[in-house]
Amino acid sequence: xxxxxxxxxxxxxxxxxxxxxxxxxxxxxxxxxxxxxxxxxxxxxxxxxxxxxxxxxxxxxxxxxxxxxxxxxxxxxxxxxxxxxxxxxxxxxxxxxxxxxxxxxxxxxxxxxxxxxxxxxxxxxxxxxxxxxxxxxxxxxxxxxxxxxxxxxxxxxxxxxxxxxxxxxxxxxxxxxxxxxxxxxxxxxxxxxxxxxxxxxxxxxxxxxxxxxxxxxxxxxxxxxxxxxxxxxxxxxxxxxxxxxxxxxxxxxxxxxxxxxxxxxxxxxxxxxxxxxxxxxxxxxxxxxxxxxxxxxxxxxxxxxxxxxxxxxxxxxxxxxxxxxxxxxxxxxxxxxxxxxxxxxxxxxxxxxxxxxxxxxxxxxxxxxxxxxxxxxxxxxxxxxxxxxxxxxxxxxxxxxxxxxxxxxxxxxxxxxxxxxxxxxxxxxxxxxxxxxxxxxxxxx
Numbered sequence: 337x338x339x340x341x342x343x344x345x346x347x348x349x350x351x352x353x354x355x356x357x358x359x360x361x362x363x364x365x366x367x368x369x370x371x372x373x374x375x376x377x378x379x380x381x382x383x384x385x386x387x388x389x390x391x392x393x394x395x396x397x398x399x400x401x402x403x404x405x406x407x408x409x410x411x412x413x414x415x416x417x418x419x420x421x422x423x424x425x426x427x428x429x430x431x432x433x434x435x436x437x438x439x440x441x442x443x444x445x446x447x448x449x450x451x452x453x454x455x456x457x458x459x460x461x462x463x464x465x466x467x468x469x470x471x472x473x474x475x476x477x478x479x480x481x482x483x484x485x486x487x488x489x490x491x492x493x494x495x496x497x498x499x500x501x502x503x504x505x506x507x508x509x510x511x512x513x514x515x516x517x518x519x520x521x522x523x524x525x526x527x528x529x530x531x532x533x534x535x536x537x538x539x540x541x542x543x544x545x546x547x548x549x550x551x552x553x554x555x556x557x558x559x560x561x562x563x564x565x566x567x568x569x570x571x572x573x574x575x576x577x578x579x580x581x582x583x584x585x586x587x588x589x590x591x592x593x594x595x596x597x598x599x600x601x602x603x604x605x606x607x608x609x610x611x612x613x614x615x616x617x618x619x620x621x622x623x624x625x626x627x628x629x630x631x632x633x634x635x636x637x638x639x640x641x642x643x644x645x646x647x648x649x650x651x652x653x654x655x656x657x658x659x660x661x662x663x664x665x666x667x668x669x670x671x672x673x674x675x676x677x678x679x680x681x682x683x684x685x686x687x688x689x690x691x692x693x694x695x696x697x698x699x700x701x702x703x704x705x706x707x708x709x710x711x712x713x714x715x716x717x718x719x720x721x722x723x724x725x726x727x728x729x730x731x732x733x734x735x736x737x738x739x740x741x742x743x744x745x746x747x748x749x750x751x752x753x754x755x756x757x758x759x760x761x762x763x764x765x766x767x768x769x770x771x772x773x774x775x776x777x778x779x780x781x
Contacts (some may be wrong), residue, residue: 384770385495386579388589388763392581393498396571403572404490410483417476468626474619477596481612484774488608492771494570495589496764501563502588503760507753508556509585514749515549521745525738545742558732568705588759591766604692613681613688620678627667629675692772699769706762713755720748 385397401407522542528534564582568575604610724744730736 340603382774385491385767387591387766388495389592390498390586390589392586393589395496396567397494399571399573400490400494404486404570405572407483407486407490410479410486414476414479414483417472417479438611470622471619471626474615474622477615478612478619481608481615484608485612488771488774490570491766494567495767497563497566497570498762499763499767501560501567501582501590502586503756504556504559504563504584506588506756506759508553508560510749510752510756511549511552512554514555514745515546517745518542518549518742521738521742528738534738536775541739541742545746588756589763590759591763601771604689604696607692607772610685610688610692613685617678617681617685620674620681624671624674624678627671666705696769696772699765699772703762703765703769706758706765708759709761710755713751713758717748717751717755720744720751 383394383397385393522539522545525534525538525542529536529539561583564578565575567573567582568578571578724741724747727736727741727744729739729740
């Protein structure tokens with residue numbers, strides 16, 4: 337129908353009214369929705385970090401699992417995958433309405449209104465819709481396992497950072513005690529030098545040891561501050577809040593757990609990264625079916641009902657046959673590409689399993705070795721303490737010089753720091769073993 341100038345035409349689809357009633361969400365609304373804490377997961381039910389029996393560590397990990405940005409980003413990927421999993425039904429239904437106002441050939445101005453309901457239903461003869469649902473389901477499972485991997489990694493990093501922080505505090509405390517002892521030795525040797533009972537070399541050696549202890553303090557303070565800042569980032573808590581909480585000090589974490597000699601294969605299969613790689617393979621296999629069915633004919637049922645002003649109605653209904661005959665080889669290329677992507681996923685799954693085995697073996701061997709290392713370091717500390725006691729007695733009896741006492745003090749300090757490092761390594765190796773096995777281990781004893 338033609339409308340000569342100056343014809344005024346107004347078309348108002350019903351979709352405009354719907355859109356006007358539902359405004360797009362603002363940035364503030366979207367950001368507010370992302371501020372919700374992450375939900376509890378299976379990782380928290382296997383809380384391997386409770387083996388340390390450290391309330392501060394428990395609270396830090398609890399904060400990290402709910403507030404960490406990496407974890408919350410992974411949870412949002414679950415929401416995204418879940419949203420897309422709902423659009424694979426093969427049914428497309430829509431409605432439209434229109435109003436046209438105008439004048440034709442100098443006649444009176446009139447208004448014509450109409451409404452239509454249209455729908456398409458893909459008949460799933462060869463399982464195309466079913467294949468798309470399998471793809472969407474596998475992607476959703478990948479997102480779930482990805483979130484668990486993120487949680488496990490965050491818990492492991494929080495625990496490792498906390499262990500390093502307590503180690504820095506322990507070494508700083510040991511250095512402070514050693515500094516006091518060395519200062520006393522310097523005062524003693526300085527007074528003896530004034531009386532002519534000691535040499536200049538003795539005084540310089542004592543001063544050197546005091547200066548060495550003082551020089552270590554700034555680096556240890558920096559290590560503590562860096563650990564606090566890292567924990568603040570991981571837990572999304574202000575560093576000013578964590579600083580006084582952690583500065584009060586605490587014992588080095590020690591896990592009350594005895595590792596077994598081996599880890600069952602089923603334990604490794606339950607790792608979230610292994611399960612995620614498995615779901616990638618499932619998705620790629622489903623995509624092969626989707627690509628194969630795209631080369632086959634498909635039938636769709638189309639229907640529409642139109643109602644016009646004045647009571648007039650019209651309807652149509654019937655099948656539509658789609659024959660993908662001339663596609664320039666694109667469908668065949670998609671099919672072969674899907675097969676290659678499935679093989680890549682299979683190889684990636686095997687690599688993930690092998691890396692999981694390697695990581696677990698390394699962590700298990702290291703954790704089993706740590707007990708012997710700690711026992712040896714404890715024996716070294718005991719011998720060093722006995723040596724310094726004997727050196728002091730010999731010096732008082734005039735059987736040795738003062739430099740022997742200074743040397744034994746250095747040896748004792750080194751032995752104590754080595755013991756602290758061994759305790760740190762055992763705690764970190766326990767964390768690595770827990771992460772490597774996805775915390776699927778016996779409960780702490």
